[in-house]
Amino acid sequence: MTVSLPLVLVLGLIAWSAIKFLGVRVWIVVVIALFGFLLSRTFLAPAIDSGTRSGVDVVNGTHH
Numbered sequence: 001m002t003v004s005l006p007l008v009l010v011l012g013l014i015a016w017s018a019i020k021f022l023g024v025r026v027w028i029v030v031v032i033a034l035f036g037f038l039l040s041r042t043f044l045a046p047a048i049d050s051g052t053r054s055g056v057d058v059v060n061g062t063h064h
Helices: 007-021 026-039 045-060
Strands: none
């Protein structure tokens, strides 16, 4: 039996497990960065971009 999982899901699970159980290390940062790059190609990218920009505007105190 073959099970097909998207790479984004696998990297997300690895990143979550690493933060939860191992603490932050260099390879964990690399896995999370790869997860972010792959996530940017999904349907969630516009929402993530908008939320990030809004958060930065709030922190910087600039509102458009």
